[in-house]
Amino acid sequence: MAFDLQRARQDTPGCDHVLHFNNAGSSLMPEPVLDATIGHLQLEAQIGGYEAAEQAEHAIERVYDAAATLINCSREEIAVIENATRAWDMAFYSIPFQPGDRILTAMAEYASNYIAFLQITKKTGAVVEVVPNDTHGQLSLEALREMIDERVKLIAITHVPTNGGLVNPIVEVGKVARENGILYLVDACQSVGQMPIDVEQIGCDMLSATGRKYLRGPRGTGFLFVRNNVLERLEPPLLDLHAAKWVDKDRYVIVPDARRFETWETNYAGKIGLAVAIDYALGWGMDTVWRRIKNLAYMLRSQLSPLPGVIVRDRGVTQCGIVTFTVEDKDPEEIRLALSRQRINVSVTRRESTLLDMDARGLKTMVRASVHYFNNEEEVERFCRAVEALG
């Protein structure tokens, strides 16, 4: 069945204003998400925040079922958290590391995660080790298998890194984690909403996601999955009266489900918006979304590559909707600004965000153009003409 591009664009008011290739930064919200989010803020203004939450309870609670359906888990395994970083942190900082424990990660790990590794290794005496890449530039499964021993406490990898089209083989990594009984944390911030994600298939114990990127939800939203049988072993680093119950003068009891990672006060309009965004994505079908994104990104790479001075930098066997490139003798930030003057949105990815990978490839910055299913072929062509004209 043909993809209903016309409906996708009609639902997206931003399409009338910008050529948006910054969907891995923050995508354009579709109208239903916008309406639901604004609608709840209006209700709060009219009748009061607590009263609005009571009235909209069903729409608020929907986010747990929607996220659970999206990634194939139960609603009790979902915590709604304000962004992917804090979601990931709440899982990671809950793990009781001991001196000598090993944490295995990948080359293109995100800065915030790596900073957390460094902090925890400093505090606990655990160590972080990086699994080398294979010849395709993705995590080497062979190297991973060789690094496994009884001291490996955690495998923590990013599915799609911030700096390119690479898709790490998380299902295969999951098999290694399972076979060896090792905790497995996946940063799916850039992949959720872009491609099908199934935590059963991946075999991960924890997975973090954000709302504003490929899910097209409001900013300041995200979620964390923690598997039921792991939950009880993880005491969150921070607890409030929502995450735990104060039952006696010197005793608290942590709530049994993943809400132990949440806080009481939260952005209700954001939760509703995120629920609608997930339902909206599910309405398109994640297989359909993924196929369309891959095709558009393939088209973009094929049209960019022959342009004078342009080098497309994406790596990996499977490449996603994030297209990174450099142009000879041109500063990526200047390219971003020049495109922005034509109302073309891209972002710049910098060394500091994925330091190990960028250093290994001798790169400082790249232009990052990230497409979504509502982008069209005409935009891809217009984008390439604009890049060509910069030369």
Ligand SMILES: Cc1ncc(COP(=O)(O)O)c(C=O)c1O
């Ligand atoms: C791989 C990866 N992980 C985590 C994050 C952080 O997500 P958030 O900004 O929602 O905390 C990003 C953001 O770009 C990312 O690319």
